[in-house]
Amino acid sequence: MSRADTIRFRHNQAILVAAVIATIGALPLAAARWYLLPVLLVPLTVAVWAWRSGTDADPRGLRLRALAGGRRIPWEQVVELATDPRGRAVVRLTDGHQLPLPAVRGIDLPRLVAVTGQALPEAR
Numbered sequence: 001m002s003r004a005d006t007i008r009f010r011h012n013q014a015i016l017v018a019a020v021i022a023t024i025g026a027l028p029l030a031a032a033r034w035y036l037l038p039v040l041l042v043p044l045t046v047a048v049w050a051w052r053s054g055t056d057a058d059p060r061g062l063r064l065r066a067l068a069g070g071r072r073i074p075w076e077q078v079v080e081l082a083t084d085p086r087g088r089a090v091v092r093l094t095d096g097h098q099l100p101l102p103a104v105r106g107i108d109l110p111r112l113v114a115v116t117g118q119a120l121p122e123a124r
Contacts, residue, residue, distance in 0.1 A: 007115045009103040010054040019047035054103040057115045062091065064102060073099075075116060081109055 022043035030040045049067045056063040061074040073091065080092040083106035092098050104112060 005115070006056055006058040007111060008054060008056050009101070009108060009112075011050050011103045013050070015050040016047055019043045019050060023047065055101045055112075057112050059115065059117055062101070064099065066102065071099075081112060083109070 026039050030037045064071045077093050084090050087106045089101040089104035
């Protein structure tokens with residue numbers, strides 16, 4: 001599968017910039033006392049999450065990426081792509097589970113379906 005067949009959804013990179021600024025702002029506090037050093041872990045964790053978290057889709061399936069791990073879901077296991085009450089995209093699986101799609105909004109669903117190679121149903 002080529003990279004051109006893959007569509008990637010990521011969180012806004014402003015989160016990453018904010019985490020870097022927060023890290024710089026926390027440096028004087030962390031340097032004041034040794035026991036305040038773990039304060040740096042919060043903005044660093046947010047930065048790694050913002051850089052890594054998201055959803056990748058290709059003709060074979062979905063790949064959900066989180067802070068520390070990921071999950072591959074083949075299209076054969078997908079029953080429905082829908083939105084939750086907050087407008088975020090979710091996937092319903094054949095086993096009955098429902099998973100949120102990181103960084104995918106409800107308005108992104110047509111692009112997500114387009115990568116599968118299947119047509120969207122006609123709007124009435």
